[in-house]
Amino acid sequence: MRAKVGLFSDHGGYTLKQDLLNCASEYNFVDYGTNSADAVDYPDFANQAAQCLKDKTIQKAILICGTGIGICMAANRHSWVRAFVAHNITEVKLAREHNDANTICFSGRYQTLDEVKIFIDTFLKTPFEGGRHARRVDIFSKI
Numbered sequence: 001m002r003a004k005v006g007l008f009s010d011h012g013g014y015t016l017k018q019d020l021l022n023c024a025s026e027y028n029f030v031d032y033g034t035n036s037a038d039a040v041d042y043p044d045f046a047n048q049a050a051q052c053l054k055d056k057t058i059q060k061a062i063l064i065c066g067t068g069i070g071i072c073m074a075a076n077r078h079s080w081v082r083a084f085v086a087h088n089i090t091e092v093k094l095a096r097e098h099n100d101a102n103t104i105c106f107s108g109r110y111q112t113l114d115e116v117k118i119f120i121d122t123f124l125k126t127p128f129e130g131g132r133h134a135r136r137v138d139i140f141s142k143i
């Protein structure tokens, strides 16, 4: 079964989120807003994503703000969120294999749809390696 993936953005990520939704048949996306280009606060969307991951409404989250940075920082305040900003395929692969990342973050202003789609495909298909990496993830999950 395809993982249910929540899409969350502020106004800086709105256009990229909408572009991703237009490819929705390739994915199992659920859109959590924002729903216009009007200014909103990215921590609200990061918190909502964290809640959805916690109650298992979604299995993975995609967060988009202007840079990808603020929404990533806010999401990682929740101990069960493992979010990162993706810049290349190697990082995406390792974030899954070594860090069991459950959240990928993008810049709506500086990244392209084509690039982001490639990262999402890798994010969704790469398994966690477990073993020594599970021990390390357990350590920081308890902080």
Ligand code: RB5
Pocket (backbone or CB within 6 Å): 010, 011, 012, 013, 042, 065, 066, 067, 068, 069, 070, 071
């Ligand atoms: C909003 O203008 C912008 O600050 C936000 O989208 C994000 O880039 C924050 O990190």
